Amino acid sequence: MKRVRNGRIHGKVNTNGTVTGRCTHSYPNIAQVPAVRAPYGKECRELFKARDGYVLVGCDASGLELRMLAHYLAGFDGGQYGRQLLEEDIHTVNQQAAGLKTRDQAKTFIYAFLYGAGDGKIGEIVGGTAREGKALKQRFLTSLPALNALKKAVEAKVKRSGFLRGLDGRILPIRSEHSALNTLLQSAGAVVMKQALIGLNAHLATSNWRVMQDYAFVANIHDEFQTEVKPELADQFGKTACIAIREAGRHLKMKCPLDGEYKVGNNWAETH
Template sequence: MDTSFLSNDEISRLSFLPENRVLPKQSASDWSGYLNSMGMGQALEVQLRASSLIRALTSKTIHLDFDGWSRDGVRPWISARQQALTELQEYLGIGIYSVESNAQIRNYAKLKNINISSLSVGWLVEHRHDDPVIGLLLKKRNQDNLLKRYRDELAGLQNHNGIVKLSGTWNPYSSYSGRFTAHEMAMTALPKAMKNYFVAPFRRSSPNVYVSLDANQIELRLLAGASNCKLLIEQFEDGVDLHRYFASKLFETNQSNVSPAMRKLAKTLIYAMLYGAGANRLDKITVKSGLQIRANPISVLQSLYPEVTALLQRFRQGKVLYYGLKPTKFQPRIGVSWLSSATKQNLPVQSATALLMKQILVELVNKVNVVNVIHDEFICLCNERLIDETQQCVLKAFGVAANKLDLALPLANILSTQQLGGNYYDNY
């Protein structure tokens, strides 16, 4: 198996070697034999097939109606920024020109015995509860950064139609979990509201559209299949809103009484537990929400889905590293650094998701035009008349990919499909 086109970073992460380490000089067959012997043969095979496809996403673009986005899309950020400025003026008794300057805000705050040691976002986040002025300055800085990144820096990229072509440089193995991401224009971190202003090219009287095909609760589905958790599998088949259901247990109320805020907290707690959060972290999340739960989240998860919690415990206590939900022969460490219990628990799930998404990309070659991948969401460009066909093709790819990777994946109600933005005439 030829590994010559895999980067050193890819091979290092597949081998759980430290980053930036000079690799031993070995042939492609030696690396292949080593990784196969350590239980990473499947991951290597998938990476070999998917790596070039992921890199090819660098040449794909999503067209953004910048006129509409910069006029209407960023309006909530502008409003939030203005509100922060107004409140800062009232607290500090300063004018509009002074409040535009972060340094001036710090100077006036000092006169009121409010110490702002640093203007960095990190410091402001850490101290945001010390004084309302610090919290408001953080809010202003956050809005400033959003407007700079997603409005001001894009403004110069418009073409004569007012279109900005969004693209990124893709890394096919950006973390030890195997996740692939884009950097520069971070396609995996585009604001959700921006999707409303995507405009697919409309060519030769044949309207195209951008379509989002989002896998619902992929990590929970993979855990349900791997642990054979009967209740969870049944809930997926019945289309149960798992987060609303979990919230009803946390708050000891009927599902009809669960508010959006209660559901959001339940969702946050579920994924925090899946990724290894302990009781203290869960308490902090709950306190921050401002809500009062009546049941212990860990106890609720254990009582509802004991098969899942038992599997997570196996990962957490394992003497070997699990990858793609399966044991390898690696000790749970990167180089000489041992992994935390939380990382030992969440790496198997995250790596299984990454493997699955890569294999799906392989299955979709020459069938669907994938222009972006955001964790467990595919954004595709297709003809307006072929949305249903595209959905079915992607759904089939999920099943085929899971089968090839020997992952038990409940497929019922897995895809949410949504057309993004509109389209326009491409006259050139």
């Protein structure tokens, strides 16, 4: 509560605060407010609400991490993973590739894998050991040879130079080979969302939206925008934000089309 002034938390944001280009948040770190499904997450997020006379519009990129993966895989699989992502249930595809029992396991597994989780952590997903985690990762890479090739190419580049080039050409210093792919994907997602925000602002300006009257940005966290909007304009704003995400993908020549989705509510628990 000591950070509250006039009913608002005015946190600090560094828009390029990480190596990957993601924003960093401090005083407080608003990005660490627990997700709705986490213990007390719903109760925490319900505390963040729109001011009187406004609603909250939350817009986020659809499957951002996996679309970034599909973009980089396209050079190795001709766009196959991207087509599966758009035309099939990608978590079922991953479930079959990894030989997992459930779709939920596959969903947990793919994000853990992309974030560079170790064998032990991967093993926990199936209630097993590090040995089982190692076997699971190997089975997945064998089933997706393009991913194996991408992973090896990225790690070889890091071994040679110690860095990767981001989507926008920035140098990405890499601490360890196991974090290389995650750093590349996370940076690509950050660049995409920054471009989407630029595009959204351009759309709003040309349509004569009035900042602090028709709308006001309140949070920009990873792959989501949270914005206060006049109720009668909420759906129009959400649709425009989704258009901006799609346009960002085309602008950056992504090899997997991007998309967004939005929710309208009275508080953060209802909009993400």
